[in-house]
Amino acid sequence: MDSARALADARPTPFWLEDPGRPPALPALAGPTTCDLLVVGGGYSGLWTALIAKERDPSLDVVLVEGQEIGWAASGRNGGFCAASLTHGFGNGLQRWPAELGRLERLGAANLDGIEATLERYGIDAEWERTGEIDIATQPHQLDELHELAEAVAEYGLDLTVLDADALRAEVDSPTFLGGVWDRDGVAMVHPSKLAWGLRAACLAQGVRIFEHTPALDLNDDGAGMSVRTPHGRVFAGKVALGTNAFPSLLRRVRPYIVPVYDYALMTEPLTDEQLAAIGWRGRQGLSDSANKFHYFRLSADNRILWGGYDAVYHFGGHLRREYDQRPQTFDTLAQNFARCFPQLDGVRFTNAWGGAIDTCSRFSAFYDTAHRGRVAYAAGYTGLGVGATRFGAEVMLDLLSGERTERTDLEMVRRKPLPFPPEPVRWAGIEITTRSLERADRLGGRRNLWLRALDRMGLGFDS
Structure with missing residues (x-):
């Protein structure tokens, strides 16, 4: 594949956000307002928090403010892998919380089922496909590691299907594949933007007041409650939930725990029937290889291939800048690696090439806490696996704000924070x-x- 030719016409915008079903922007806040619960951030974290809060108590007055538009950032441009794991994979969970991993896996499976039930309940068409994910070995040592993983999960009553090279290539054919393990039920594919927009519609239907183009500028204790300043007026709230993730937290104490890294992806033109037949992929599973610098890839509803990952770029000072969303050297590397993986698809062109920031922390999975005497809660640090886990994070934040002791708040994962990152340089x-x-x-x-x-x-x- 000539990567320059393949990328020549790629638009520098996330494919998912180009969908014609994108809803028009909602008005910005115009003047001060009060509410019971203020949610800051219009990505998955904020949307799930607002929706579940109204489901728990329909009488609650909930306001959500978003600096730009719902789902414009990581929630609208990710790969659309919605995983049951709350711990950024079984291996990471086993290393960090072995004593409670069984509970974490059970809660994660229930959380994924809860997402599916929500889509059904509100009629959200997010192109949901519960096809699972195959982790792939492209080097011999990775094959050994995947076999060890399959044995480890079995001890917890979980099941991964081990695939040798022939079995894997019968599912998806690439000369680079040596084998893999298939989690058949623990991952769903979803259209990320449609998920965000569907949750927005569900929130509005439940009476959540959403203000777009309303950035939250600061957070203050207001005596009886909290107040958040915006360019258009101050919001006075009894309680506040922060779902800002990669963006600087309104709580300065949280900032040392988060670094933003830039992730990148390509989207191909739709494959013809002949091209699709050349690689198989009839099961439409999500795929990821097992390298440290890994790729993740999946099919869209119209049979394009999303091909992302490999580089995760941190910029000195943790700055978030629009120009970082485009990185030609990474797009070229991704295109070359795509060609090595699928030589059958020589000549396929990419229609979109984009990137953006995600948040990560030193343990790769979300952490949680409260501030201002329990009137502010936050969840952050999802490290790219937040499509599913943000719903669990919303439940945790609402539990913490209620002061209620639950199975979720009793978890060591919830009670303890990761190590902070050191200061620059x-x-x-x-x-x-x-x-x-x-x-x-x-x-x-x-x-x-x-x-x-x-x-x-x-x-x-x-x-x-």
């Missing part, structure tokens, strides 16, 4: 060393150098 240097070490491990059969082994011993465990 140590933060940037550490991330750079880690990134280069992970690249080296991919080249050397997975062998982790002294730096990575030290991180493992510290409980940081950078492996993706």
Whole structure:
């Protein structure tokens, strides 16, 4: 594949956000208002929090403010992998919370079922396909690791289907595939923007007041409650839930725990019947390889291939800038790797090439807490696996705001926070060393150098 030719006409916009069903923007806040619960952020975290709050108590006056438009950021441009895992995968959960992993897996499965039930209840057409995900080995050491994973999950009563090379290539055919494991029920494919827009419609139908183009500028204790300043008026609320994720938190104490990294993706033109037949993929599963610098890929409803991942780029100071959304060198690398994976698709062109920031923390899965004497709650740090886990995070935030002790709030994962990142320039240097070490491990059969082994011993465990 000539990557320059394949990318020549790619639009620098997320494919999902181009959908003609995108709803018109809602009005901005015009003047001060009061409410029982203010939700800050119009991505999945905020939408699930607002909707579940109204489902728990329909009399609650809920306001949601969004700085731009609902689902414009990570919630509208991600890969659309909606996973049951609350811990960024079984392996990460086993390393960090082995004593409660069984509960976490059960709660995660119930959470995924809850998402599916919500789509059905509100008639949300988000192109939901519960086809599962196959983790793929493209190097021999990865095959051993995947077999070990399948044995480990079996001890928890879970089931992964082990596929040898022939069985895997009967599902999806690539000369690079050596084998894999298929989680048949724990992952669904979804149109990410349609999910966000559908949750927006459900919130409005339940009486949530949503104000777009209304950035939250600061958060203050107002005596009897909290107040949030916006350019158009102040919101006075009894309680506040923060779902800002990669964007700087209104609580400064949270900021050292989060770094924004930029993730990138391509979308092909629709495959012809002949092209699709050449690679199989009749089961429409989500796919990801097992390298440290990994790819994730899936089919859209009209049989395009989304091909994303590989580079996760941190910029010094953690700045969020629109120009970072485009990175030609990453798009070229992605296109070349696509060609190696699917040589049968030589000549396929990409229609979209985009990127954007996601939040990550040192344990790769969300953390939670309260502030201002329990009147403010937050959840952050989903590390790219928030399509499903944000609903669980919303439940946790609402539990914390209610002061209610629940199975969720009793979890060690909820009660403890990750290690914060060091200040600059140590933060940037550490991330750079880690990134280069992970690249080296991919080249050397997975062998982790002294730096990575030290991180493992510290409980940081950078492996993706």
